[in-house]
Amino acid sequence: MKVLTKKTDYAIRALLMLGAKRGSYLSAKAIAVEQQMPYQFLRGLLQEMIRHNLIVSKEGVKGGFMLERDPDEIRVRQLIEIFQGAVQVSECVFRKQICANRSRCVLRHEIMRIEEVVNSEFEQVTIGKLLRKLNAGSNMMSALKKEDKTLQEG
Amino acid sequence: MKVLTKKTDYAIRALLMLGAKRGSYLSAKAIAVEQQMPYQFLRGLLQEMIRHNLIVSKEGVKGGFMLERDPDEIRVRQLIEIFQGAVQVSECVFRKQICANRSRCVLRHEIMRIEEVVNSEFEQVTIGKLLRKLNAGSNMMSALKKEDKTLQEG
DNA sequence: TTTAATTGATATCAATATAGTATCAGTTAG
DNA sequence: CTAACTGATACTATATTGATATCAATTAAA
Numbered sequence: 001m002k003v004l005t006k007k008t009d010y011a012i013r014a015l016l017m018l019g020a021k022r023g024s025y026l027s028a029k030a031i032a033v034e035q036q037m038p039y040q041f042l043r044g045l046l047q048e049m050i051r052h053n054l055i056v057s058k059e060g061v062k063g064g065f066m067l068e069r070d071p072d073e074i075r076v077r078q079l080i081e082i083f084q085g086a087v088q089v090s091e092c093v094f095r096k097q098i099c100a101n102r103s104r105c106v107l108r109h110e111i112m113r114i115e116e117v118v119n120s121e122f123e124q125v126t127i128g129k130l131l132r133k134l135n136a137g138s139n140m141m142s143a144l145k146k147e148d149k150t151l152q153e154g
Numbered sequence: 155m156k157v158l159t160k161k162t163d164y165a166i167r168a169l170l171m172l173g174a175k176r177g178s179y180l181s182a183k184a185i186a187v188e189q190q191m192p193y194q195f196l197r198g199l200l201q202e203m204i205r206h207n208l209i210v211s212k213e214g215v216k217g218g219f220m221l222e223r224d225p226d227e228i229r230v231r232q233l234i235e236i237f238q239g240a241v242q243v244s245e246c247v248f249r250k251q252i253c254a255n256r257s258r259c260v261l262r263h264e265i266m267r268i269e270e271v272v273n274s275e276f277e278q279v280t281i282g283k284l285l286r287k288l289n290a291g292s293n294m295m296s297a298l299k300k301e302d303k304t305l306q307e308g
Numbered sequence: 309t310t311t312a313a314t315t316g317a318t319a320t321c322a323a324t325a326t327a328g329t330a331t332c333a334g335t336t337a338g
Numbered sequence: 339c340t341a342a343c344t345g346a347t348a349c350t351a352t353a354t355t356g357a358t359a360t361c362a363a364t365t366a367a368a
Contacts, residue, residue, distance in 0.1 A: 001238040003265055003272075006356060009258075016257045027314065035255065041357050047316070059315045060365025076264075084155040101189065103170045104163075106287045110230075111157055114275045118157075121268045133260045160327060181343065195328055201345070213344045214336025309368100316363075326353070334345075 007083040008076075010037045011045045015074060015127045016134065018055060018067040025057075025064035045083070052082055072128030080122055087115050161237040162230075164191045165199045169228060169281045170288065172209060172221040179211075179218030199237070206236055226282030234276055241269050 004012075013035050018026055028046055032039040046065050049055045056068045080087070158166075167189050172180055182200055186193040200219050203209045210222045221228075234241070 001234060001241045003241060003269060005354090009261070012261055013255075013257045016261075029314080035257070038357055040359075043315080044357095050316095057315060058365085059363075061311095061313045062366060063314045063364080065315090080155060087155045087157060101167075102291065103167045103189070103284070103288055106284055106291060107163070107166055107170075110279055110284065110287070114272065114279075115157060117275055118268065118272055121271055125264055125268075130257075130260055130264065133264070134257055137256065137260060159325090179343095183343085192328055194330075197344080198328095204345095211344060212336090213334075215340095215342045216337060217335080217343045219344090311368080312366095314363100314365080317361090319358100319360080321358075322356085324353100324355070327351080329348100329350070331348085332346090335343075336340105337342090338340090 004080070005084055006041075007045055008079050010035070010042055011049060011079050011083055012076060012127070012130070013037075014042060014046065014065075015049075015054070015067070015071075015079075016130055018065060019071045019127050019131045020134075022067055022071075025062065025066050027064040030064070048082060052078075070128070071131055072126050074127040075123055076125040076127075077119060077122035087119055158234070159238055160195075161199055162233050164189070164196055165203060165233050165237055166230060166281070166284070167191075168196060168200065168219075169203075169208070169221070169225075169233075170284055172219060173225045173281050173285045174288075176221055176225075179216065179220050181218040184218070202236060206232075208232075224282070225285055226280050228281040229277055230279040230281075231273055231276035241273055 014031050014037075017031050017034065028043045029039060031037070032042050046055065046057070050057055050065075053068055054074055055065050057063065057065050168185050168191075171185050171188065182197045183193060185191070186196050189196075200209065200211070204211055204219075207222055208228055209219050211217065211219050
């Protein structure tokens, strides 16, 4: 069971880079190299994010992409919805319809409850929050490097 | 983002049927017909569950499958692990390895936290619990039918 | 004004995962 | 003996995921 697909993973990391360079344009190539992602694949993701008004672009030399919204307003939940579709339990049947199969119903109900838990968790993770952790951590890393060889797990 | 695949969905519902008929053998065919699942596909799932000691089987005429363990000890989390693999975030890298990419690290850490929430939720849902809901609900359904046309959502 | 660095748009492909089917051998109750 | 079963396994189809390729349009700068 995979929580994040490559698309979402790449998209989030691209946004983190854009969030760290707010105000200036960053090219797809620069992101792809830095984050080690397939260039053309990433470009597709960036275009998708433009369509969802998360970022803007500028064509031509010195062009690139720039964060459009406040990083604290960009939620991982939305990114999951864009790139993986909304979290959903097996097939959705119409509301107020008679349950063809009772056990299916009970199971669905239970899963829907968990689904909401998951959604609210992802709702709370924003690009802004991740950026702050990123910054806080980089100091921690250096500190760790000096006093201990044990680094963070990959 | 699909939480349960058909495999897990079918497996759980098959277990619910077996749980409702504890002590006697139920054939794959009976389950497939009642639950409207593809017969051969279901058989594969049942065999997988035998391998994991969740159920036992008897060959020949009047053979079939029977629940091996206490329904309260069969957790949806385990079924997800069997049929969809353990919940995991993008690719796993070895522990205590140096983080090649810091943003990947931070992201992973956050997702792992949510992953644990999801796991503990699914850990708490057992076949036993679902069975009790199933029984509780069937009464409710009849009650509803009498006083109101509004039935449960599919 | 030409050129190189860029995005826009889109087509295609490969790999993997999911869902489902088919077949045949072995077991067993009646 | 036979029909109703499971065991085992091979196969197919479809969908999803991940990735590549191509060409036109735009733009900063030499």
